[in-house]
Amino acid sequence: MSAKKGLNLTLKIWRQKNNKSKGQFETYKLSDVSTDSSFLEMLDMLNEELVNNGSEPVAFDHDCREGICGMCSLYINGRPHGPDTGITTCQLHMRMFKDGETITIEPWRSAAFPIIKDLVVDRSAFDRIMAAGGFISVNTSGKTTDANNIPVPKEDADKAMDAAACIGCGACVATCKNGSAMLFVGAKVSQFALLPQGKVEAKRRVLNMVKTMDEEGFGNCSNTGACEVECPKGISLENIARMNREFMGAMVDKG
Numbered sequence: 446m447s448a449k450k451g452l453n454l455t456l457k458i459w460r461q462k463n464n465k466s467k468g469q470f471e472t473y474k475l476s477d478v479s480t481d482s483s484f485l486e487m488l489d490m491l492n493e494e495l496v497n498n499g500s501e502p503v504a505f506d507h508d509c510r511e512g513i514c515g516m517c518s519l520y521i522n523g524r525p526h527g528p529d530t531g532i533t534t535c536q537l538h539m540r541m542f543k544d545g546e547t548i549t550i551e552p553w554r555s556a557a558f559p560i561i562k563d564l565v566v567d568r569s570a571f572d573r574i575m576a577a578g579g580f581i582s583v584n585t586s587g588k589t590t591d592a593n594n595i596p597v598p599k600e601d602a603d604k605a606m607d608a609a610a611c612i613g614c615g616a617c618v619a620t621c622k623n624g625s626a627m628l629f630v631g632a633k634v635s636q637f638a639l640l641p642q643g644k645v646e647a648k649r650r651v652l653n654m655v656k657t658m659d660e661e662g663f664g665n666c667s668n669t670g671a672c673e674v675e676c677p678k679g680i681s682l683e684n685i686a687r688m689n690r691e692f693m694g695a696m697v698d699k700g
């Protein structure tokens with residue numbers, strides 16, 4: 446029985462030395478890529494060849510490789526996280542591609558996510574938004590109340606859990622023509638706004654997070670819905686609507 450032949454691919458990859466330099470696409474040929482391998486394993490294979498040939502490997506972000514950390518931020522053939530739906534780049538398999546295909550790989554393109562090197566972007570703007578209010582202040586003195594003692598309606602608990610599924614990958618920003626971060630911020634505001642524990646600091650939270658989002662240079666939402674389509678975690682646009690309601694309420698109370 447003859448051995449199964451892998452894919453022969455042409456890779457067009459964005460290469461950029463650093464934030465100051467001008468980048469460009471470089472073309473690489475890669476042969477015999479197993480359809481069972483993941484997209485990141487395919488890039489590992491390319492990098493091994495580059496290193497063996499004395500060339501600089503392609504820099505790309507990854508950590509968990511299980512769809513949890515949100516690090517693997519790649520634009521593949523014009524779509525964030527590639528041609529499959531509901532998954533991150535690290536969960537993308539090479540069986541989604543055809544033998545002889547050309548695959549174009551770019552970093553997230555957004556003014557608020559400056560390129561660090563090649564396919565790696567700086568998403569620390571998300572961290573600053575979280576630091577501005579994406580938390581609850583809890584008593585850790587030892588006299589804490591068990592969270593299970595606070596009744597939460599099932600529907601609210603489910604919606605809060607759905608919002609908390611956001612992994613902060615930034616695909617919503619990358620795919621939005623306005624570079625808006627409202628799906629991300631909407632999810633992070635909602636996961637607390639829906640729960641009793643989050644209500645105490647709700648007004649301050651939404652005002653500070655939205656202010657930081659604007660200061661970081663993210664665009665506004667014009668309801669195109671591309672973010673919801675490309676989000677690997679199925680975060681719903683209803684979180685943006687909830688954030689807007691929370692924000693309006695907090696503004697009115699502020700006077």
Ligand code: SF4
Nearest residue numbers: 611612614615617676
């Ligand atoms: S809302 Fe979705 S696309 Fe945006 S950061 Fe969260 S998980 Fe990623």
Ligand code: FES
Nearest residue numbers: 510514515517535
């Ligand atoms: S590497 Fe963690 S989500 Fe892809």
